[in-house]
């Protein structure tokens with residue numbers, strides 16, 4: 708049973724994906740992955756609701772909501788794993804315990820990564836938009852609440868469904884960031900990122916374009932890892 712990559716390895720993979728050929732080689736094999744019906748329906752509904760509230764086009768405000776929701780998914784896995792671990796202890800099933808610990812480790816790494824996304828993007832969004840309570844606070848909170856429980860229950864019922872729902876959501880996040888950095892390349896390269904949190908995390912992009920490119924790369928890693936986790 709393979710161990711999940713550590714943070715150093717993830718950062719090395721992230722940098723490698725700055726190269727277009729490497730990115731294509733990494734993403735292509737899973738581009739055509741078809742999720743089961745239940746996660747597919749949930750995933751499409753979530754993306755549709757997001758488009759209704761924030762518009763189809765990517766924006767700072769939409770990214771902020773995406774990141775708040777994305778983090779909820781990894782929290783839900785951590786909670787579901789604790790629930791299952793509790794049950795596993797009664798049955799002394801060590802293989803199952805290793806598998807659950809691997810999921811918990813991945814969920815922790817991804818949570819830290821998504822937290823960095825939320826913190827930095829919230830600061831950037833504050834400078835770009837004046838948003839009302841609904842789009843800034845209420846909508847992301849409600850989406851995250853529903854997403855947390857959907858993902859938690861799916862993991863308990865059938866982990867594959869929960870991974871596939873995450874695949875759909877992370878694929879959407881990747882596409883939105885990719886569109887954003889291509890559409891606004893020139894202006895983003897002129898905007899700085901002043902974030903003590905990002906420095907603490909260990910990333911040092913020269914401008915917002917490099918920052919959003921690194922976030923895009925994180926999302927495709929999250930997408931692929933979700934599918935790689937199925938069956939481990």
Ligand SMILES: [Fe+2]
Nearest residue numbers: 774777821824
């Ligand atoms: Fe993210």
Ligand SMILES: [Fe+2]
Nearest residue numbers: 777877926929
């Ligand atoms: Fe993500």
